[in-house]
Amino acid sequence: MMTPDADNKANIQSTHSSSVAGVGSRITELFFNKIHEKWRSIVVAIPFIWLLVFFLAPFFIVFKISIAESLIASPPFSSLFDWTEEGVITVRVIFDSFLYLVEDELYLDTYLTSIRISSISTLICLLLGYPIAYAIIKSPDTTRHILLLMVILPFWTSFLLRVYAWMGLLADQGTINDLLIWLGIIDKPIRLLYSHFAVYVGIVYTYIPFMILPLYANMEKLDMTLHEAAADLGAKPMSTFFTVTLPLTLPGIIAGSLLVFIPATGEYVIPDLLGGGNVSMIGKVLYNEFNANHDWPVASAVAIALLLALVVPMMIYQHVQSKEGVS
Amino acid sequence: MKKQRSTFLFSVLCFGMAFLYIPMVMLVIYSFNYSKIVPVWGGFSTRWYAKLFESEEVWNALTLSLQIAVINATFATLLGTMAGLALVRFGRFRGRTIFSGMISAPLVMPEVITGLSLLMFFIALQQLVGWPEKRGMTTITIAHITFSLAYVAVIIQSRLSGMSQSLEEAAQDLGAKPFRVMFDITLPLLTPGMMAGWLLAFTLSLDDLVIASFVKGPGSDTLPILIYSRVRLGLRPDINALATIIIATVAVGVLIAGWIMIRQYKKQKADQQMAAS
Numbered sequence: 001m002m003t004p005d006a007d008n009k010a011n012i013q014s015t016h017s018s019s020v021a022g023v024g025s026r027i028t029e030l031f032f033n034k035i036h037e038k039w040r041s042i043v044v045a046i047p048f049i050w051l052l053v054f055f056l057a058p059f060f061i062v063f064k065i066s067i068a069e070s071l072i073a074s075p076p077f078s079s080l081f082d083w084t085e086e087g088v089i090t091v092r093v094i095f096d097s098f099l100y101l102v103e104d105e106l107y108l109d110t111y112l113t114s115i116r117i118s119s120i121s122t123l124i125c126l127l128l129g130y131p132i133a134y135a136i137i138k139s140p141d142t143t144r145h146i147l148l149l150m151v152i153l154p155f156w157t158s159f160l161l162r163v164y165a166w167m168g169l170l171a172d173q174g175t176i177n178d179l180l181i182w183l184g185i186i187d188k189p190i191r192l193l194y195s196h197f198a199v200y201v202g203i204v205y206t207y208i209p210f211m212i213l214p215l216y217a218n219m220e221k222l223d224m225t226l227h228e229a230a231a232d233l234g235a236k237p238m239s240t241f242f243t244v245t246l247p248l249t250l251p252g253i254i255a256g257s258l259l260v261f262i263p264a265t266g267e268y269v270i271p272d273l274l275g276g277g278n279v280s281m282i283g284k285v286l287y288n289e290f291n292a293n294h295d296w297p298v299a300s301a302v303a304i305a306l307l308l309a310l311v312v313p314m315m316i317y318q319h320v321q322s323k324e325g326v327s
Numbered sequence: 328m329k330k331q332r333s334t335f336l337f338s339v340l341c342f343g344m345a346f347l348y349i350p351m352v353m354l355v356i357y358s359f360n361y362s363k364i365v366p367v368w369g370g371f372s373t374r375w376y377a378k379l380f381e382s383e384e385v386w387n388a389l390t391l392s393l394q395i396a397v398i399n400a401t402f403a404t405l406l407g408t409m410a411g412l413a414l415v416r417f418g419r420f421r422g423r424t425i426f427s428g429m430i431s432a433p434l435v436m437p438e439v440i441t442g443l444s445l446l447m448f449f450i451a452l453q454q455l456v457g458w459p460e461k462r463g464m465t466t467i468t469i470a471h472i473t474f475s476l477a478y479v480a481v482i483i484q485s486r487l488s489g490m491s492q493s494l495e496e497a498a499q500d501l502g503a504k505p506f507r508v509m510f511d512i513t514l515p516l517l518t519p520g521m522m523a524g525w526l527l528a529f530t531l532s533l534d535d536l537v538i539a540s541f542v543k544g545p546g547s548d549t550l551p552i553l554i555y556s557r558v559r560l561g562l563r564p565d566i567n568a569l570a571t572i573i574i575a576t577v578a579v580g581v582l583i584a585g586w587i588m589i590r591q592y593k594k595q596k597a598d599q600q601m602a603a604s
Contacts, residue, residue, distance in 0.1 A: 039506055040417055047410040047476060048422065051429040054473040058444035061451050132343040135336035145592065147340065149585040154347055156530050156577045160551050161570040164558050165350035168357060171562065173366045175353055205350065259435065266437020268537055273558065283439045290443060290541075300447070303440045310437070318431050 066300035097301035114282040118264035121203040125260045129211035137219045151212050163202050163273050170198050194276030202270040211256040218252025258317040262310050282306050358567035365562035375568040392533055392550040399471040400529040404521055407479025415487040433477040442541030445470045462544035470542045471532040479524035486520035
């Protein structure tokens, strides 16, 4: 039997316990409120600081070294800042390294060769990649997924080994020469490896997925009924292509071309393995200045020069990407 | 007319796929060549595989590469997810332009520049604060995280912007704080994207030659560095064997991923039909 008193007690107890729980939850709430205020800044700050330290700061150091003097020492460059007796920092800027680049014809030549090779490779990638992307889009659903996977698959295998594969194909005793001799087109092996041709093949082969995928992504969003409309209105397939398809796929073309052009210009592995001593590209020169000649200021100056050539394409790429993100 | 066009597209596809795959097939075939001279066929043999497994150098390089790849993928996924969330869901904040620039720049930056600048940075840092004492696994891992996180961030960004915000809004309407919404709704929905990011960061790291050869120290040769030092001098049958193993591993992985993707796609379609009927 419950007396009113006991009932009251139970009531008190229950309110008491709930108030304890209330205090506890208030504390956690306060704690979470604190996190709520701060967590966003933490989430932004961690990757931000990482990139500032390990991505942006290194560029300033390269810039600094590119205007330092080359010394036979370790590290092999002069200090940019000197403490004078009055405690004033004098900045010594030496443009020797840049002058060296401009005066030596070899560097200018390499610079232009790199840009020429990567532009022509980009164009070949576009001419090959565009119909491939279009053909994939036009395939039935299941086939389309398989084809897309087949284009992505080389991405996941080693870049180095894909370049190496062409060494076997293009060698003097390699598959292509064997095939041509067997077909009776040539009598003795022709020089394919260690030539400009080999470098073009290597760049197109390794970079073509970078062209196909943005084109595919762009065409996927395309409204195909526009073609039918154009055809219904009597447009010839050719004029439909040039007036409807091509303008609509322009963002894909730009993104794909830049994704091929920018890294191909600074390519090191392909000109080294497939071009040998016969093809000189700026990435290779940079690596050799640094690795074989130990001329760090010149290597840094080459890096800055390469960056200058690529700054405009990179900014266009960024602009295209951010516009894509908005739409 | 229609038929002509589809024949054209079909031959384009055949040519494209042949171009992509014949070199790799040839690489695999010649790994079973007995002859020491790679392109000259001397009969079937698996002796180069045996030789490969005996080499301690290869094992050491592989172990180092895998260690770096796992640590890199984990950190890059963490940092990249944070960066992706910040860029898509946090609206405007101070320094957003620089931040988004630093996220997309590593994607197109020539490797020689990234490699050289990181090396100069590590050397300058060592002179200033004495760290890193020597270059090796740590410096390679830091370099890899820096460019991998950008790739992860791009994947997360595209997932987030393609994701409907209705669940997050519903949770918020029901009184959940933004922090809870993030952990209970957004992150679970992002898991597939984070997994894709992890895998991409893992392979990027396993694949990198140029940046690692700038920031490596003595005795810290990763697998690509080892392969490169061997193939620079010409064709090597044992490298063909190694390439075959790598290609086979990747192919199996991609096939499994593709199978899951197609199954999900079919399931999604079936669900849509169910909902429609």
